[in-house]
Amino acid sequence: MASSILSDCSSARLLPLRRALLPQRAPRIRPCPALASPRRLLIAARPQLFPRPPRMDSVPTAAAAASSAESATASADASAKVIDGKLVAKQVREEIAVEVTKMKDAIGIVPGLAVILVGSRKDSQTYVRNKKKACEAVGIKSYEVNLPEDSSEEEVIKHISGFNSDPSVHGILVQLPLPRHMNDENILNAVSIEKDVDGFHxxxxxxxxxxxxxPFFVPCTPKGCMELLHRYGVEIKGKRAVVIGRSNIVGMPAALLLQKANATVSIVHSQTKNPEQITRQADIVIAAVGVANLVRGNWIKPGAAIIDVGINPVDDPESPRGYRLVGDVCYEEASKVAGAITPVPGGVGPMTIAMLLSNTLESAKRIHKFK
Amino acid sequence: MASSILSDCSSARLLPLRRALLPQRAPRIRPCPALASPRRLLIAARPQLFPRPPRMDSVPTAAAAASSAESATASADASAKVIDGKLVAKQVREEIAVEVTKMKDAIGIVPGLAVILVGSRKDSQTYVRNKKKACEAVGIKSYEVNLPEDSSEEEVIKHISGFNSDPSVHGILVQLPLPRHMNDENILNAVSIEKDVDGFHxxxxxxxxxxxxxPFFVPCTPKGCMELLHRYGVEIKGKRAVVIGRSNIVGMPAALLLQKANATVSIVHSQTKNPEQITRQADIVIAAVGVANLVRGNWIKPGAAIIDVGINPVDDPESPRGYRLVGDVCYEEASKVAGAITPVPGGVGPMTIAMLLSNTLESAKRIHKFK
Incomplete structure (x- = not known):
């Protein structure tokens, strides 16, 4: 189940993107020690938090760190700090729960998130169920509409319009992918800009x-990347940053966010001729290209902070599912060079839903002028 | 007069931008041979066009090239091709005039551009007058509203709304800067997205x-930069590009355009620690930071294409005006290293108004579905 949550970039379709961003003539899976001997990956290292995570309200307990370490994948000799997304996401959700209660007590308003699901894709159903559960856990009210696969665009837009004018709904999310006969742009543009918690408008x-x-809202996955950098005290201003991948939902907005935070940003993509050389100059790397283990150890500047957004299934006969998930970064190599790195799973993945909840809360606060 | 046209980045205010983008603690004017001996700059070199400008409909005549050379400033031993913006802008205007006539003959529609000027700044009046003249020269009808300095936001917006619903107006431009008591954002957002020929929405x-x-419209100055690269056959796909400056009206959209054209783009700004090192990696440089002669010869990769958007007045007691205009790039040094370079004046400057006319024609074509 966890893997299902993790492979969902908010409500966006990951697979077609992956295809679109694939470097031409590049092998789909790069050879990397982690792939040659998958079991070595499973030696979990205890994540070491940076000494002073500046925006952490409470220092994580050893127990919490140990528990979250279960999902962290690192070789025993890794030197990089592990950026523990599972732990940070938990903290963010706890902070949101406190804020939701405060708001309810003060002005009687409960933030509401509406999710529209068209069709009956199993993965989409799982994502929607997980979002619903996450809402419940922090006290956000969730509304769900399930429409049949053969619904018309007009029907979907009718439901969006209903939520646009419903004062108890503060965020609206259309689960992607939509059925092929629908125009994503028409439908997403129907979501009121004030309630577009996905931030894709x-x-x-x-x-x-x-x-x-x-912006009214920052797209959830890039917002999660920035939150991880901030909470682990990674300095951004004046630093070189490389974003690998330029998708509308992760790479491009991540680059814009890094630039807004005064990094010097370069975007590497499928047409880039010497990606390793450019990436090696970066103090911060955000990899969001959807190619397993693309970023090798020798792509990385010693001490750099690495945020790995990729979640790629690779064959693993020893796993009960027959596959396991790896990032765009060859973790085993990178963790020996980098200063800090997110594991996959347990890095950016858990942050996406946390940021969706954060955007919904933010929207409710803005609409009701609650500070 | 020409200098006034050139220092107008479409309808935008240049000076505050210049201040905003100024590197901290950097001297306002960099020492550069061109500054030490201004007269050397005045030895005009005959601009050499690239052998096969791919989108040029007619090869420029020697006479035209010689005439445009009058504005080109280059040292006698420069090796770079001169990207002659004055010549290209003339060609663009001629192409537009042909299209305007075609449209009028076919469907009886004349493209219309409305310009709103608030207050009585001399420079703004000159820019508006130049835009009006440029419209007339290609057959675009221009509409002008002059409002007193103490007008209210509501009055300005009332005129914008009028033009929004006027079918003979296809482009609306609010001349900036607006008086201080007005909110630029409120006013610019009132322009219908279909008529926002400045492309700033x-x-x-x-x-x-x-x-x-x-986009409905590409902002005029960055569009002009791209047009120069295209018309001079500079390959963009897969090339490294550096944009110096990240203003909303030039640097940022120029970076987005280069990225859309599949360059690998880095943005250098006032917080960048080693701008010369990053710039030296670029095959294409767009400098739009507003600091005279910031980019020295040793910032440039041999053979790179250099587009200099900066127009900076520097003291020159030998000029009748007491000053002359130089770019962000030290032309004398850069032209010995680069493969191609725009002069200042006579480079990007003349392209801005040409692109405004192009956007207005494009808008009229789109609104009236004329191809």
């Missing part, structure tokens, strides 16, 4: 790109 | 940033 992206403007 | 910028989306 072009107006939001434009405001994200512009100096002196702020 | 966040929705336009968002669509520019996103893969699979196209």
């Amino acid at each position: 072009p107006l939001n992206i434009g405001r994200l790109a512009m100096q002196g403007r702020d | 966040p929705l336009n910028i968002g669509r520019l940033a996103m893969q699979g989306r196209d």
Whole structure:
């Protein structure tokens, strides 16, 4: 189940993106020690948090760290700090729960998130169920609409319009992928900009790109990446950052966010001729390209902070499922060079839903002018 | 007069931008041979066009090239090709004039551009007058509203709304800067997205940033930079590009355009620690930071294409005006290293108004479904 949560980039379709961003003529899976001997990956290292995570309200207990370490995958001799997304996501959810209670007590308003699911894809159903559960756990009210696969665009838009004008709904999310006969753009554009908690609306992206403007919402996965960097005290201003991948839902907004935080940003993509050389200059790397183990140890500047957004299934006959999940970064190699790194799973994955909850809370606060 | 046209980045205010982008503690004017001996700059070199400008409909005549050379500033031993913006802008305007006539003959529609000027700044009046003249020269009808300095936001917006619903107006431009008591964002957002020929609306910028989306309009100055690269046959796909400066009206959209054209883009700004090292990796440099002669010869990769958007007045007692205009790039040094370079003046400057006319024509074509 966890893997299902992790492979969902908010409500976005990951697989087609992966295909779109694949470097031409590059092998789908790169040879990497972690792939040659998958079992070595399973020696879990205890994640070491940076000494002073600046925005952490409470220092994680040893028990919590040990528990979260179960999902961290690192070789025993790794030198990088593990950026523990599972732990940070838990903290974020706890902070949200406190805020939700405060808001309810003060003004009687409960934040509400509406999710629209069209069709009956098993993976989409799982994502929607997980979002619902996550909402319940922090006290956010969730609303769900399930429409049959053969619904018309008009029907979906009718439901969106209903939620747009429903004062108890503060965030609206259309689970992607939509059935092929629908135009994603038409449907996503129908979501009111004030309730677009996914942050995918072009107006939001434009405001994200512009100096002196702020988006209503920051897309969840890139927001999660930035939250991890902030909470682990990684300095961004004046640093070189490389984003690998330029998707609308992760790479591009991540680059805009890093730039807004005053990093010097380069975007590496499928047409880039010497990605390893450029990546090696970066103090911060966000990899979001969907190619297993693309980023090798020798791509990484010693001491760099590595945020690995990729979640790629690779064959593993020793796993009960027959596969396991690896990132875009060859963890075993990278963790020996980097200063800090997110594991896969247990890195960026858990942050996405946490940021969706954060956006929903933020929306409710803004609409009701609650600080 | 020419200098006034050139220092206008479409309808945008240049000076505050310049201040905003100024590197901290950097001297306002960098020492550069061109500054030490201004007269050496005045030895005009005959611009050499690239052998096969791919989108040029007609090869420029020697006479035209010689005439445009008058504005080109290059040292006699420069090896770079001169990217002659004055010549290209002339060609673009001629192409637009042909299209305008075609459209009028076919469907009886004349493209219309409305310009709103608030207050009585001399420079703004000059820019508006130049835009009006440029429209007339290609057959675009121009509409002008002059409002007093103490007008209210509501009055300005009332005029914008009028133009929004006027079918003979296809482009609306609010001349900046607006008086201090007005909120630029409120006013610019009132311009209908279908008529925002400046392309500054966040929705336009968002669509520019996103893969699979196209903006209604590309901001004029960055569009002019790309047009120069295209017309001079500079390959962009797979090349390293560095944009110096990240303003909303030039640097940021220029970076998005280069990325859309599949360059690997890095953005250098006031917080960048080693700008020369990063710039030296670039096959294409767009400098738009507003610091005279910031980019020295040793910042440039041999053979790179250099587009200099900066227009900076520097003292020159030998000039009748007491000053002359130089770019962000030390032309004398750079032209010995680069493969191609825009002069200042006579490079990007003349392209901005040409692109405004192009956007207005494009808008009229789109609204009236004329191809």
